[in-house]
Amino acid sequence: MKTSAAPRLPERHESLWRLIVSPTVWAVHFMLSYITAAVWCAKYVPRSGTLEPVRWLIAGYTLVALGAIAWNGWDGYRRHRHGASELPHDADTPGDRHRFLGFATFLLALLSAVAVAFAALAVLYFHDCR
Amino acid sequence: MVHFLSATSARSRPHRAGAASAVAVLLAGCSGPQSSLDPAGAGAREIADLFWWMAGGTVVVWVAVAWLTYSAVRGRVAEQTARQARYYIIGGGALFPTVVLTALLLHGFRILPPLLAPAPPGSLRIAVSGEQWWWRVQYQPDGEEPVELANEIRLPVGEPVEFILDAPDVIHSFWIPSLGGKMDMIPGRTTRLTLQATRTGTFRGVCAEYCGESHALMAFPVVVMAKAEFSAWLAAQRAPAQAPADPLAERGRAAFLQNGCAACHAVRGTEARGRIGPDLTHVGGRMTLGAGVLTNNRAALVRWLAHTDRVKPGVLMPHFGMLPAAELDAVAAYLESLR
Structure with a gap:
């Protein structure tokens, strides 16, 4: 028995929802950035109009998104480190389920952070609506 | 043994011929009038460089992964600790792809x-409209009256030219692979594309977005000329059509007007002022007919007039195969004289 299933875990009921927080933040960040730029260019400025306010807004969205992902990732990492178990957390015990879900949350947070950064990088290069 | 050798060489000959043909087919895409890999424009150069870097990088990554796979399965790799294995997985599976x-x-x-930047003020502008299935082309030189032509584009070498693109009914895409990237032509919107040819020559442009029955028959020749030569050509295109010089062409002009061609086509300097089809003022001087479908000559003109729907299925223009052969020949002679 390599795990030391703690008699009482920090969470009474393990939840799958925290697993998808980071990918959801990534999706929302992408949609908001896209829609903001599309509406701005379609409704408020001419074809070659400036993208300046949108760039600042997207920078703001990005900070908020990365903050939320960092929080969710830290939460996952904390659960992954719970107790004294080693990877791959694959024992059929409440403790390893807890750690496994934490580790998966942490990895998805890393992926989502890279994806949010990729989407946000575009505003460093594009200054107008063309 | 002899049998074995001869059998082997007999088998390998078709294989070698097949491989050689495959290489020839692959390499044929690397040059020619319609190849992104044989750039004749500033934008196409950037795109070709990007392609080669990506192709080279792909080969390096593929070889590295193949080598790692081989070592893992067959090689005598020293026993790995769990920590070392984890470094491989994190480094090769996450960090390396992220960096690349x-x-x-x-x-x-x-x-x-830079590929999307507008041409500087004062540059030549060419409005191109994607029709089903041909190209309406209007040259708009700075400070001069526009000149409307069709199905052929000529450009001065070394000068940025801004294309103003739209379409009246369905989506098309304007693409001259040798000169640069492609740009959609969308009904109700105006899109723009700046191209700068870097060498003279004749290239081929195409519609790159499926637009209906004869989408694949919607192309155009692109001629990049020296600046002075281009200006002289445009001045000639601006002039109205010349009157027919011989009796056959004269009969052709009469037939052209009698048979209703003028309802759709314009021949500047005559009463033909139709706007539905391509402007024919200088059609005889164009390289192709039917938007890049036939090489332009008298026989091709007759074929186009008599079998329009067979040359270009679904085309809006009705065929005139019911006209007597002599009349078709006269109309073809007239159109050929419009240089």
Whole structure:
């Protein structure tokens, strides 16, 4: 028995929802950035109009998104480190389920952070609506 | 043994011929009038460089992964500790792809804004409308009256030219692979594309977005000329059509007007002022007919007039195969004389 299933875990009921927080933040960040730029260019400025306010807004969205992902990732990492178990957390015990879900949350947070950064990088290069 | 050798060489000959043909087919895409890999424009150069870097990078990554796979299955790799294995997985599975994708993304972002930048003020502008299935082309030189032509584009070498693109009914895409990237032509919107040819020559442009029955028959020749030569050509195109010089062409002009061609086509300097089809004022001087479908000559003109729907299925223009052969020949002679 390599795990030391703690008699009482920090969470009474393990939840799958925290697993998808980071990918959801990534999706929302992408949609908001896209829609903001599309509406701005379609409704408020001419074809070659400036993208300046949108760039600042997207920078703001990005900070908020990365903050939320960092929080969710830290939460996952904390659960992954719970107790004294080693990877791959694959024992059929409440403790390893807890750690496994934490580790998966942490990895998805890393992926989502890279994806949010990729989407946000575009505003460093594009200054107008063309 | 002899049998074995001869059998082997007999088998390998078709294989070698097949491989040689495959290589020839692959290499044929690397040059010619319609190849992104044989750039004749500033934008096409950037795109070709990007392609080669990506192709080279792909080969390096593929070889590295193949080598790692081989070592893992067959090689005598020293026993790995769990920690070492984890470094392999994190480094090769996460960090390396992230670094490569980031570099590609940044490079893509860096080359996009110059490709989409407008031409400087005072540059030649050419409005191109994607019709079903031909190209309405209007040259708009700075400070001069526009000149409307069709199905052929000529450009001065070394000068940025801004294309103003739209379409009246369905989506098309304007693409001259040798000169640069492609740009959609969308009904109700105006899109723009700046191209700068870097060498003279004759290239081929195409519609790159499926637009209906004869989408594949919607192309155009592109001629890049020296600046002075281009200006002289445009001045000649601006002039109205010349009157027919011989009796056959004269009969052709009469037949052209009698048979209703003028309802759709314009021949500047005559009463033909139709706007539905291509402007024919200088059609005899164009390289092709039917938007890049037939090489332009008398026989092709007759074929186009008599079998329009067979040459270009679904075309709006009705065929005139019911006319007597002599009349078709006269109309073809007239159109050929419009240089």
